[in-house]
Amino acid sequence: TQLLEQSPQFLSIQEGENLTVYCNSSSVFSSLQWYRQEPGEGPVLLVTVVTGGEVKKLKRLTFQFGDARKDSSLHITAAQPGDTGLYLCAGGSGTYKYIFGTGTRLKVLA
Amino acid sequence: EAGVAQSPRYKIIEKRQSVAFWCNPISGHATLYWYQQILGQGPKLLIQFQNNGVVDDSQLPKDRFSAERLKGVDSTLKIQPAKLEDSAVYLCASSPTWANVLTFGAGSRLTVL
Numbered sequence: 001t002q003l004l005e006q007s008p009q010f011l012s013i014q015e016g017e018n019l020t021v022y023c024n025s026s027s028v029f030s031s032l033q034w035y036r037q038e039p040g041e042g043p044v045l046l047v048t049v050v051t052g053g054e055v056k057k058l059k060r061l062t063f064q065f066g067d068a069r070k071d072s073s074l075h076i077t078a079a080q081p082g083d084t085g086l087y088l089c090a091g092g093s094g095t096y097k098y099i100f101g102t103g104t105r106l107k108v109l110a
Numbered sequence: 111e112a113g114v115a116q117s118p119r120y121k122i123i124e125k126r127q128s129v130a131f132w133c134n135p136i137s138g139h140a141t142l143y144w145y146q147q148i149l150g151q152g153p154k155l156l157i158q159f160q161n162n163g164v165v166d167d168s169q170l171p172k173d174r175f176s177a178e179r180l181k182g183v184d185s186t187l188k189i190q191p192a193k194l195e196d197s198a199v200y201l202c203a204s205s206p207t208w209a210n211v212l213t214f215g216a217g218s219r220l221t222v223l
Contacts, residue, residue, distance in 0.1 A: 004152075031210050042114070042201050042214025043153070050210075088152050092210055095165050096141055100152035 002027040004091055004101035012107045013079055021074045021104045023089035031092035032065050032072045036085045043088055079108045112136065114215035116202050122221045128190035131218045135184070135204030141165075143212065144177055144187050145201040153201055159185065160207075192222045 004025045013019055023032070031050045035043035047056050049065035049072065056063045060083075062075040072089055089101040115134040123129050135142050140161050145153035156175065157167040161182035170177065174193070179185040189196055199217040 006152075033210065033212075041216055042203070043212075044214070045211060048210050090212075095158075095160065096205060096207070096210065097155070097158060097166055098143070098212060099155065100145070103150070103152045105150070 002029075002091065002093070002099045004089055004099060006087075006089060006101040006104045008104060009102065010105050010107075012109065015080060015108055015110050016078050017108075019076050019079060019106070021076075021087055021106075023072045023074075023101050025070050025091060027091065027093075028069050029091035029093055030069070032069070033090045033092065033098065034063055034072070034074055035088040035090060037088060038085045043086075076106075079106075081108045081110045084108050114202055114204055114213055116200075116215035116218050118218055119216065120219050120221075122223065123192055125194055125222050126191040128188065129192060129220060130189075131187045131200050131202075131220075133185045133187070133202030133215060135202070136206075136213055138206065139204035139213075140182070140207045141205040142179055142185050143201075143203040143205075144185070145203065147199045147201055147217070149198070156187070156200075189220075192220075194222050196220060197222045 033048045034046045037043040047063045052067045052069045054065045060077045087104045090098045142159045144156045147153040156170045157177045158165040159179040177187045201217045203212040203214040
């Protein structure tokens with residue numbers, strides 16, 4: 001069974017601070033996605049990484065896929081209250097099958 | 111383009127009753143997913159359809175859950191009989207076959223009393 005563990009589980013920080021969320025597995029994935037979910041809504045795709053070692057930047061968010069394609073990280077620079085939400089990683093394999101991680105709940109205080 | 115539509119948004123039932131959720135994916139999206147998300151956790155894949163065929167239903171509790179996607183468009187997920195532990199948000203997502211892009215609906219929140 002493929003599992004994706006995220007850490008930390010909860011994170012509460014002040015506006016302007018930096019943070020990193022980790023997504024780890026013992027399984028290899030063909031792609032890795034990051035989503036953000038707000039209360040009462042479905043997850044929204046932020047980024048997809050497909051190559052081991054790949055780094056993608058989306059404004060203040062930096063995503064990295066591990067060289068062995070088993071892990072990933074999300075780094076947020078100068079967090080803002082609008083970044084508050086549940087961050088989910090999802091590993092892709094086979095026929096577009098996506099397994100989601102355990103989630104990291106982020107709260108950014110103004 | 112219209113998003114993924116789900117209904118109902120909220121449902122409260124007694125244990126042992128039945129419930130059905132409906133999903134209409136984005137037009138042209140061949141792949142449709144049903145996920146179960148328990149409060150505070152990541153979504154768990156229940157079933158994946160490619161057009162009207164099942165690709166993966168390994169984590170669907172088949173003694174009580176069933177899903178169908180007749181005509182390869184909209185889909186229905188049914189629970190009968192419901193248990194307390196079925197209380198969760200049921201998320202539907204769809205994806206085109208040519209891209210790794212899942213678009214989710216807002217979900218259907220089920221409370222089993």
